[in-house]
Amino acid sequence: MAVEQGKPQAALRGTNHAQLRPDKVVDARGAYCPGPLMELIKAIKAQPVGSVVEVWSSDQGSSKDIPEWVKKASHELVYVVEESGYWRIAVRKGH
């Protein structure tokens, strides 16, 4: 069962992530270089505004790095969900 973790939980409020279907899923588990955030940026750039990209990362640092970039780049963090050994992080392209 998915465990919703600490700080990013605010992003989960009002979002039924179990029912939300991302437009694109990027499996970046095991990616050290260029890494999950770079894979997310690559995917976001190729998607239309309003679409949701879900990235899978086995690096705990992603649960901090990705929300930080999302805020800086004015996109929307939809949810951060901890699965067994990896994180699913969804971002809606804002512009």
Added chain:
Amino acid sequence: MVRVFGRKRVVILGGGPGGTMVANHLARRFNGSLTGDRVEIVQITACTKHTYQPGFLFVALGDAPLEHFERDQASLLLPGIRLVVDPAESIDPQAGHVITESGAVYAYDYLIIATGSYPDPSAVPGLAQGALGFYTAEDAVRLREALGRFEKGRIVLTVDVPHKCPVAPLEMVLSLDAYFRRMGRRHDVELVYTYPINRVHSLPQVAEWAQAEFERREIRWETFFNVDRVDPEQRVVYSAEGGEYPYDLLISVPPHRGAPVVAASGLGDEQGFVPTDRYTLRGAGLENVYVVGDATNLPVSKAGSTAHYEADIVADNVAAAIAGEPALRRYDGKVFCFIEAGDDRGTYIEFSYTRPPRPAPASVMLHQFKMAYNEMYWLSARGVL
């Protein structure tokens, strides 16, 4: 020596490190028994030359001529491999054939897609007009000329996503620092390095090392800088995050795309990279098709060493399949990268899907080893090293 039942043709698309290594590894596995009536290896490429791309850094900084890093492709292939210099225009996986620019049709039993990645400055408004690069031979030569004329001012280096050789931007800015100090003009030049995420390299360990180098060498840096547009008239680069830098010389690593033949054949993702199984390296949903090097969509570094390790796996598995045996080898995500630190020092990182990298302390010895590998690369291309 591999026993073969019936005639088989392996077609390899691409004449870079991945395609060339697969061709030569396969030829070695058949122990020189390549004949048209048993096993045929056909390599299709767009160019008669083979270029060692890590050499572009040294070309741009005037340390070596471009010709030093070039060989005739034919000279790198083992006897029996058929070289076709005729760009592939389309792949039809259902029919099992490739069509080239001249209209020739090459049927295959096994196809290796090793078509690489290419910088695309046209993807960012103003970038092609406003920036120089060092990721192609032509760009490296142009940058060498521009650096030779550059007297004083601000040099800004930008990095876009995705791009090959993730350590090259760091190598460039560190080497520029050494270059201008060697010329006695470092105090006239401000160096600014920018990076798309919240540190100066995607690997935290490398970022920590590089940031200390930047502080020591007075290289300015800005993170969270994804290039949105360039104004070539006013000489200003703008980021999607709201940042901007006026520049006197802009050096960019543009976003990369897969080869046109991949997109034209409908086999790529949004950026033209082929969806690929991360362990078997088979093209997703494709029969008897493998993908090697930058052409994959895998979340690993687009680097020569990645292609090198993958080529070994694919050659073994294709040879096994031709022999009617199970294909047992799996790629573990292994990557090895030297990192030039300037001042005749270097370091390296090695990692896989499950093993994080730990950079070694930069040293003269590691730089010398990198210099030696620049010469030994041709043995790797031939499948020896």
